[in-house]
Amino acid sequence: MxxxxxxxxxxxxxxxxxxxxxxxxxxxxxxxxxxxxxxxxxxxxxxxxxxxxxxxIGCEVKCVDALYNTFKFFKIKNISFTKEKLWNIFYDIILNDHQQKKEKGILYPEVNILEIWELFLDRISIQLNRKEIQKFTLYYELAVNxxxxxxxxxxxxxxxxxxxxxxxxxxxxxxxxxxxxxxxxxxxxxxxxxxxxxxxxxxxxxxxxxxxxxxxxxxxxxxxxxxxxxxxxxxxxxxxxxxxxxxxxxxxxxxxxxxxxxxxxxxxxxxxxxxxxxxxxxxxxxxxx
Structure with missing residues (x-):
């Protein structure tokens, strides 16, 4: 890092x-x-x-707007998904991670947000290396919180x-x-x-x-x-x-x-x-x- x-x-x-x-x-x-x-x-x-x-954290509109600003900061263009679809993809990845942990007996699961963003970016066909994903994650976090x-x-x-x-x-x-x-x-x-x-x-x-x-x-x-x-x-x-x-x-x-x-x-x-x-x-x- x-x-x-x-x-x-x-x-x-x-x-x-x-x-x-x-x-x-x-x-x-x-x-x-x-x-x-x-x-x-x-x-x-x-x-x-x-x-x-x-x-x-919980304001969907603010979070999605921050995501688009993060795309802009990293000069990522031609996003072919609607804001609603992007949010659903991101949220579903988190829910799936939580569900997997709950099945292992963890009542209050926590994600590793780097892994979540890596899956999300891959799902929407954006390729960033590990260091770039760290910066992407941090920039987004500073915007929403x-x-x-x-x-x-x-x-x-x-x-x-x-x-x-x-x-x-x-x-x-x-x-x-x-x-x-x-x-x-x-x-x-x-x-x-x-x-x-x-x-x-x-x-x-x-x-x-x-x-x-x-x-x-x-x-x-x-x-x-x-x-x-x-x-x-x-x-x-x-x-x-x-x-x-x-x-x-x-x-x-x-x-x-x-x-x-x-x-x-x-x-x-x-x-x-x-x-x-x-x-x-x-x-x-x-x-x-």
Whole structure:
């Protein structure tokens, strides 16, 4: 992978974003506990430490338009499919991948998006080499889901590192996720305090949150920590808080951006799942720990 050219692509196609305030009427009433004794802090990425311009990806029109712009950027012409047909081909490939994994017993399957794009481009008779597919994938992602670091992120990471707290990540992610993080923050993950063996990326496991497997995998690295000494911070009560809650971890729900805040109050299986704390800014972590 040509890291420098991919980083250049990120820098040229990213611009500052600001988090949007969550309406106070949507915030749950959370009785915060004492977080003393925390030895490890694990973060979600999109919507927690990165502002996610898309919130939840799901707008077909925006995605298809971004695809056509990506074709244009790579000087790919003479596309003989309608927008609707292109979307159906792409979506069917993802559904088929999910179905194959579900047949193997994976409840929450995750794709490797490079493989999906490779199949898609082949299906519509466009030939790109592996490096070109990486750039194509990244360019499209930057268009549909622009990202920017959450305010105070680096300051908080430095503070946690200085306190000797181990840092990790569990994220629904693709190959470009750590690359986007490092490029926009100007430092590699290890320099920011993260242990690479404590970073669990869904695409490498073929499983997506809220699959508890991802949390169990990280626990194996944290064998010297009891569950109540691990804190997970995320913006989604289903995908972040629930699996961590099931493992007995401490949890904080991040409500710092209305585009990505997900309380999901109507889900019955979450009835007994309440976070141990709620924050509106990452800087509040310093006063809690």
């Amino acid at each position: 040509e890291i420098n050219s991919l980083k250049d692509l990120i820098l040229k196609n990213s611009k500052p974003l600001i988090p949007l305030k969550v309406d106070s009427s949507l915030l749950p009433d959370i009785q915060q506990i004492n977080f003393k004794g925390i030895k490890a802090v694990i973060f979600d990425v999109y919507g927690t430490i990165l502002i996610s311009g898309a919130g939840d 622009p990202c920017w670091p959450m305010p105070d992120l680096i300051d908080v990471l430095i503070w946690l590192k200085q306190k000797g707290i181990r840092l990790g990540i569990i994220s629904n992610a693709q190959f470009y996720t750590p690359l986007i993080l490092e490029t926009l923050l100007g430092k590699d993950l290890q320099s920011l305090g993260f242990s690479l063996d404590m970073c669990v990326w869904s695409y490498l496991e073929g499983r997506a949150k809220p699959d508890i497997f991802l949390f169990e995998k990280l626990e194996k690295v944290l064998d010297n920590c009891s569950p109540e000494e691990i804190l997970y911070i995320g913006n989604d009560r289903l995908k972040d808080i629930w699996p961590a809650f099931l493992r007995g971890w401490k949890t904080i729900l991040f409500a710092g951006d209305k585009r990505s805040f997900r309380w999901r109050g109507n889900l019955k299986k979450l009835a007994n799942c309440r976070p141990n704390g709620l924050i509106l800014k990452l800087s509040q972590i310093k006063s809690i720990l």
